[in-house]
Amino acid sequence: MTADDGDPRLAMLVDGIVRLSRGDLSSRMKPSPARDDVDAVITGVNLLAEELELVYRQFEKRVENRTAMLHQAHLDMKRMAMSDALTGLSNRVDLVEKVEKALSAQQEGSPPPALLLLDLDSFKNINDRFGHDAGDDVLREVADRLRGVVRATDTVARLGGDEFAILVTEATMEIALGVANRALESLSASIDVGEFSVHPRASIGLRLATRDHTAASLLHEADTAMYAAKNEGRSIIKTFEPVMLYNRQLRTLMASELRDAIGTDQLCVHYQPVVNLADGSINGVEVLVRWEHPTRGMISPELFIPLAEEIGAISELDRWVMATALQQYAIWRAALLIPEGFQIRVNISAIELRQLDMVDYVRGLLKRMSVPPQSLVIEITESALVSGGEVETYSLLSFRQLGVCIEIDDFGTGYSSISYLRQLPVDMVKVDRSILQEPAKGSSWQPEFVAAVFQLIRAAGLGAVFEGIETAEQAAFLRSLGELSGQGYYFSKPLPEPAITAVLRSGTALPLAQSSLS
Amino acid sequence: MTALWLMPTDVPEDPVSGSLIRLVLPAGEHITRDIAEAFADQARTAAAGVRRPVLLVITGIASLSREARGVLSRSRSASAIAVLGGSAVDRVLANFLLGGEPPPCPIRYFGDEGAAVQWLSGRTHDR
Numbered sequence: 001m002t003a004d005d006g007d008p009r010l011a012m013l014v015d016g017i018v019r020l021s022r023g024d025l026s027s028r029m030k031p032s033p034a035r036d037d038v039d040a041v042i043t044g045v046n047l048l049a050e051e052l053e054l055v056y057r058q059f060e061k062r063v064e065n066r067t068a069m070l071h072q073a074h075l076d077m078k079r080m081a082m083s084d085a086l087t088g089l090s091n092r093v094d095l096v097e098k099v100e101k102a103l104s105a106q107q108e109g110s111p112p113p114a115l116l117l118l119d120l121d122s123f124k125n126i127n128d129r130f131g132h133d134a135g136d137d138v139l140r141e142v143a144d145r146l147r148g149v150v151r152a153t154d155t156v157a158r159l160g161g162d163e164f165a166i167l168v169t170e171a172t173m174e175i176a177l178g179v180a181n182r183a184l185e186s187l188s189a190s191i192d193v194g195e196f197s198v199h200p201r202a203s204i205g206l207r208l209a210t211r212d213h214t215a216a217s218l219l220h221e222a223d224t225a226m227y228a229a230k231n232e233g234r235s236i237i238k239t240f241e242p243v244m245l246y247n248r249q250l251r252t253l254m255a256s257e258l259r260d261a262i263g264t265d266q267l268c269v270h271y272q273p274v275v276n277l278a279d280g281s282i283n284g285v286e287v288l289v290r291w292e293h294p295t296r297g298m299i300s301p302e303l304f305i306p307l308a309e310e311i312g313a314i315s316e317l318d319r320w321v322m323a324t325a326l327q328q329y330a331i332w333r334a335a336l337l338i339p340e341g342f343q344i345r346v347n348i349s350a351i352e353l354r355q356l357d358m359v360d361y362v363r364g365l366l367k368r369m370s371v372p373p374q375s376l377v378i379e380i381t382e383s384a385l386v387s388g389g390e391v392e393t394y395s396l397l398s399f400r401q402l403g404v405c406i407e408i409d410d411f412g413t414g415y416s417s418i419s420y421l422r423q424l425p426v427d428m429v430k431v432d433r434s435i436l437q438e439p440a441k442g443s444s445w446q447p448e449f450v451a452a453v454f455q456l457i458r459a460a461g462l463g464a465v466f467e468g469i470e471t472a473e474q475a476a477f478l479r480s481l482g483e484l485s486g487q488g489y490y491f492s493k494p495l496p497e498p499a500i501t502a503v504l505r506s507g508t509a510l511p512l513a514q515s516s517l518s
Numbered sequence: 519m520t521a522l523w524l525m526p527t528d529v530p531e532d533p534v535s536g537s538l539i540r541l542v543l544p545a546g547e548h549i550t551r552d553i554a555e556a557f558a559d560q561a562r563t564a565a566a567g568v569r570r571p572v573l574l575v576i577t578g579i580a581s582l583s584r585e586a587r588g589v590l591s592r593s594r595s596a597s598a599i600a601v602l603g604g605s606a607v608d609r610v611l612a613n614f615l616l617g618g619e620p621p622p623c624p625i626r627y628f629g630d631e632g633a634a635v636q637w638l639s640g641r642t643h644d645r
Binding site: 031035036037039040041043044046047050051054 | 581605606608609611614
């Protein structure tokens with residue numbers, strides 16, 4: 001039987017299949033009470049449609065779930081990509097995006113955004129002394145505090161390491177400075193790290209955007225201002241000035257030139273005699289590095305040594321100086337120009353104490369040059385000694401074991417307490433020139449104070465060297481205190497190699513102009 | 519009413535008939551999950567903790583929902599299920615019942631009751 005024959009069920013079946021094929025999966029057909037083959041087909045199609053509808057619903061539900069999961073994963077990824085995992089603050093990518101938005105808003109007439117870049121001072125010390133977990137705790141706490149000083153519309157970001165940024169939207173210089181000051185203030189309270197407290201001071205660079213700024217240039221200029229703040233001292237806010245860019249470029253140029261200069265004849269060492277105050281005899285020299293720049297002339301070590309530390313060239317520099325000095329010592333010794341007990345004093349950067357192979361390097365040099373270890377004095381700044389960790393102490397003890405003398409340099413400028421003087425593995429103390437010049441540069445010096453410092457050093461069982469002796473009066477007074485050594489322009493300025501060799505060869509007492517020391 | 523659908527056989531001399539459970543789904547009804555559940559419950563009661571062969575008569579039912587098919591084909595009290603129908607429609611319905619999830623026991627469609635009972639008797643030896 002066909003539809004043409006007049007069985008209406010076949011026509012119904014065709015219509016039903018057409019409806020299903022159009023996507024109406026809920027369509028069903030009613031079989032007749034005959035329950036014959038045609039009804040069986042109708043029933044079968046109904047059941048297949050039911051199955052299809054179910055599978056389709058399940059499929060749709062699954063697509064819906066997967067789409068939701070995908071959307072959530074996308075959001076999570078975006079959040080991760082836009083935030084700093086440690087602190088939950090925005091990261092650099094998010095910050096740049098928000099800076100761009102704020103700059104666009106400025107183009108449309110909104111007040112300009114301001115960008116603050118903030119770098120924690122001495123954060124590396126926290127990591128070194130207390131470990132990275134403690135360092136992370138400090139960063140999280142700093143993040144919380146910074147969150148507390150901004151408005152809801154501002155953004156606090158961590159750019160990496162100990163560097164943070166605050167985007168102040170719709171700002172004026174006054175508003176931005178207000179945020180910067182609140183940020184500094186929020187960091188003034190100490191943070192507890194285990195049993196210790198650390199003071200998370202920071203340097204802040206600030207730049208208020210102009211209409212010409214891009215996100216990159218705003219970041220760069222805020223960074224430049226922060227860099228200037230950092231160079232100037234701790235807990236300082238600096239607002240960007242164009243001259244800072246020039247200084248920074250100069251510094252970058254100098255950094256590259258310094259790398260090239262190390263090991264060439266641009267660098268040389270000068271030697272400042274250290275004198276036995278009792279008789280004016282030279283009992284040693286301090287080796288001082290000099291940089292004779294081909295176009296800019298003599299560059300102060302106060303400028304290029306911190307730079308060498310910053311660019312990671314200090315190790316190479318220190319080792320070059322050490323090798324040059326010991327080689328010179330060996331030459332003097334071979335030519336019998338130096339008396340018994342003569343010591344060559346070489347400065348070492350605090351960073352160098354962290355290099356585990358430094359001791360081996362010095363041991364190798366001493367052996368190769370046949371220099372007795374006790375003829376070498378390593379001068380280390382007071383702050384390096386006090387803030388040093390286990391590695392530094394290990395290096396110091398290894399040097400002592402080798403027989404090398406250790407001297408605290410610049411004593412009186414750091415944080416040494418009397419107890420530190422007794423605890424540190426040092427043999428000698430070099431009293432900073434400022435002690436002789438106290439209370440203020442240019443004013444009359446205070447002999448009683450100097451005497452007390454000397455007594456303190458003696459009481460700790462250490463030898464004393466005074467630097468910065470500029471007058472006969474100072475020299476005479478120090479001589480009256482007891483057996484000690486000194487150096488300074490009164491006796492001799494640092495001399496280049498030929499000049500110091502001539503002085504040593506002459507065997508004369510210093511100062512040269514003085515005929516008698518009585 | 520559902521009590522009438524459960525009709526344990528009263529032919530004691532036939533060992534197979536004596537042990538099988540005969541379920542007769544009501545002709546003309548749309549068999550839903552609830553109806554199927556009621557049958558399954560009563561089959562469980564009749565089986566009294568022993569797995570027994572089931573003769574499931576679907577002759578003349580209007581439809582058998584997907585959920586009802588799930589309930590019937592998942593029977594825990596059956597050692598084997600013979601589905602009995604009389605028309606082409608019953609056969610189609612029955613085969614959807616068989617074609618679902620793998621059943622826990624042998625299950626097969628018959629158009630003839632004698633063949634169904636015989637098959638079930640063969641299955642009793644499988645226990």
